[in-house]
Amino acid sequence: MENSNMYIISVYSENQVGLLSSISNIFTRRGINIESLTVFPSEFPGIHHFTFRAITTERAAQQVVGFIEKKVEVVKAFCFPDNSTSAAEHGIMEEYLQNRNQ
Amino acid sequence: MGQRLTGAEILLESLIAEGVDTVFGYPGGSIITVYDKLYSYQDRLKHILVRHEQGAIHAAQGYARATGRPGVVIVTSGPGATNVITGVADAMVDSTPVIVIAGQVGNASLGTDAFQETDVVGMTGPIDKWTYQIRRPEDVAPAVAKAFHIASTGRPGPVVLDFTKDAQVGVGWFEYEKCDHIRSYALPAPADEAALDAAAELIDNAERPFVVFGQGVVISHAEEQLKAFLKKGGIPAASTMLGLSALPSDFPYYVGMAGMHGNVASNMMTQKCDVLIAVGMRFSDRVTGTPSHYAPNAKVIHIDVDRTEIGKIIPVDVGILGDAAEVLERLTAKIKFSFHDEWAASARRYDAVEKAKVAAPETAPDQGPINMGEVVSKVAELSGRKAIIVTDVGQNQLMGARYSRFADTRSFISSGGLGTMGFGLPAAIGAKVGEPGRQVCLFVGDGGIQMTIQELGTIMQEGTAVKIIILNNNWLGNVRQWQELFFGERYSQTRLLNPDYSLIAKAYGIRYRCVSERRELDEAIREMLDAKEAYILDAHVVEMGMVYPMVPGGRRLDEILLNKDEWYRDGE
Numbered sequence A: 001m002e003n004s005n006m007y008i009i010s011v012y013s014e015n016q017v018g019l020l021s022s023i024s025n026i027f028t029r030r031g032i033n034i035e036s037l038t039v040f041p042s043e044f045p046g047i048h049h050f051t052f053r054a055i056t057t058e059r060a061a062q063q064v065v066g067f068i069e070k071k072v073e074v075v076k077a078f079c080f081p082d083n084s085t086s087a088a089e090h091g092i093m094e095e096y097l098q099n100r101n102q
Numbered sequence B: 001m002g003q004r005l006t007g008a009e010i011l012l013e014s015l016i017a018e019g020v021d022t023v024f025g026y027p028g029g030s031i032i033t034v035y036d037k038l039y040s041y042q043d044r045l046k047h048i049l050v051r052h053e054q055g056a057i058h059a060a061q062g063y064a065r066a067t068g069r070p071g072v073v074i075v076t077s078g079p080g081a082t083n084v085i086t087g088v089a090d091a092m093v094d095s096t097p098v099i100v101i102a103g104q105v106g107n108a109s110l111g112t113d114a115f116q117e118t119d120v121v122g123m124t125g126p127i128d129k130w131t132y133q134i135r136r137p138e139d140v141a142p143a144v145a146k147a148f149h150i151a152s153t154g155r156p157g158p159v160v161l162d163f164t165k166d167a168q169v170g171v172g173w174f175e176y177e178k179c180d181h182i183r184s185y186a187l188p189a190p191a192d193e194a195a196l197d198a199a200a201e202l203i204d205n206a207e208r209p210f211v212v213f214g215q216g217v218v219i220s221h222a223e224e225q226l227k228a229f230l231k232k233g234g235i236p237a238a239s240t241m242l243g244l245s246a247l248p249s250d251f252p253y254y255v256g257m258a259g260m261h262g263n264v265a266s267n268m269m270t271q272k273c274d275v276l277i278a279v280g281m282r283f284s285d286r287v288t289g290t291p292s293h294y295a296p297n298a299k300v301i302h303i304d305v306d307r308t309e310i311g312k313i314i315p316v317d318v319g320i321l322g323d324a325a326e327v328l329e330r331l332t333a334k335i336k337f338s339f340h341d342e343w344a345a346s347a348r349r350y351d352a353v354e355k356a357k358v359a360a361p362e363t364a365p366d367q368g369p370i371n372m373g374e375v376v377s378k379v380a381e382l383s384g385r386k387a388i389i390v391t392d393v394g395q396n397q398l399m400g401a402r403y404s405r406f407a408d409t410r411s412f413i414s415s416g417g418l419g420t421m422g423f424g425l426p427a428a429i430g431a432k433v434g435e436p437g438r439q440v441c442l443f444v445g446d447g448g449i450q451m452t453i454q455e456l457g458t459i460m461q462e463g464t465a466v467k468i469i470i471l472n473n474n475w476l477g478n479v480r481q482w483q484e485l486f487f488g489e490r491y492s493q494t495r496l497l498n499p500d501y502s503l504i505a506k507a508y509g510i511r512y513r514c515v516s517e518r519r520e521l522d523e524a525i526r527e528m529l530d531a532k533e534a535y536i537l538d539a540h541v542v543e544m545g546m547v548y549p550m551v552p553g554g555r556r557l558d559e560i561l562l563n564k565d566e567w568y569r570d571g572e
């Protein structure tokens, strides 16, 4: 069995009615309990930043990220263990939006 | 410059701008404005009135699968919307482009438990590709444009537009602009060159390469690219159930269907191959048997347009994210010309065993009642392999998949991932509406036809010339098979007392013939195929028929039952 740990799943998305519930459904369907959740406008115009904390395995966390990114309004999703923070996120987001916004 | 129209008119204009000429639907209070406007659009938009909203969405799925164009469904709020839910889930897992427009109560009534209000966004969001609530008339055209873009690109799927009354009756400027860009939704990019190189190297060094392809090949129009790839690499290939007909049944490298009721050759070769190339398929458990014992000797290359599929079930050595046609074309250019004649020919050895032990007794018995596979095989023969074969779910589906033979792509339509009984009849109607020039034959059980039998009314009203073959065994056959094999012949709630289908056919004014004698079968099938109108052939088949070979659930793909007491033994 893989170890379960606390993961942060960080999601950048257009803000749309119903999106939060269908994202949280992706956790529920796999029996993953969400420990905490925050939503706020990100530093990128028009884009919201959701962060979920959940206890799960690396593999499940990666899969959840894949399925979240499949949602049409989601721009990018990331996951990492709760003990580290990703400085790369900001750079990836900036580059992605530059390419997609033209 | 645009024009001022109501939201309902904008919807219809937008559909026409997307090239839609046929919609499937059912009216009601929350969509009545759209139906009122539709009255003036009858010359440009043909509306097929179904008998139950589930029929509308399965018909739209059949239409989409037969034509490659999105199917469109219009229904009312509340029960109209909940009645399409099964089809939405089905279209999602089978990657079918469908656009559902559901009426919704007025904006002010949202969330108040108003009459026929239900939470469509909340219900469909988790099971569709995209859901959007349209609250203003000026949002209609952009929402429809996005819906078509999302439904039909990438991995296709169903989208649901929850269309409030205010947006229908309100007036706005209409000007249509197709959507080809959504900031948060990236289309498939060209595949990664390094991944292609790695795959080509594995393939070039393989002694026993093997391809398993799925519906992705059909969706991406990659049939010719697949043929070229197999020819150049000298690689034998198997199809998943939804991939059927992407290759002609007599294509030299084709070894048959994979999975639980697939061909012995395809399952044995999966277990023996040293490189497995999966193209546009998702390793369903009906295909893999126990995933941990799947293709144990193989390095795995997985080509798919959906990133979440790669590595989800079967760990991969090389994952290639991209569109099947593009990937196969580039991969073919990279691989060397190869021959694996001995390996490819091993399929014939497996086929010989399967034919002797299973296929010949099933399709060409010399006595006893008519067999299911016999009917299917005869239909393939007498229709010259040209028909679109639609199936329901159960033994009729497995027999339909196993014993049909195909000359053309987009000729097999069935509910794969969800296994929805009741899918067949309406899907056949949709396929015929979409491809009126083709023969459409449905295989359906006596159980499944009763799940959507009301759609015979649609056939009556529209004159849709589908050929319905009931494989009538007076059982819920597929469940009965499991009870016989795994539950000690305890036939709990699987015996059916059926109505007199001749009277049902008569009530709907549909031609009918019952066949129970072998000597009449050919003639009956010919008469059915020659009929210009709809036809029900009620084939009274063997009651306790079984579908073999079978890899029982939880087994490896090389653990194959040839009949009740005989496992396949390799090397005999």
Ligand SMILES: Cc1ncc(C[n+]2csc(CCOP(=O)(O)OP(=O)(O)O)c2C)c(N)n1
Residues within 6 Å of the ligand: B392, B393, B394, B395, B396, B397, B419, B420, B421, B422, B444, B445, B446, B447, B448, B449, B471, B473, B475, B476, B477, B478, B479
């Ligand atoms: C909506 C739905 N309910 C139940 C099932 C489970 N199920 C799968 S096959 C089957 C039996 C089908 O019987 P019938 O339609 O007579 O076809 P046969 O297997 O005899 O060809 C059942 C009940 C299902 N697949 N779909």
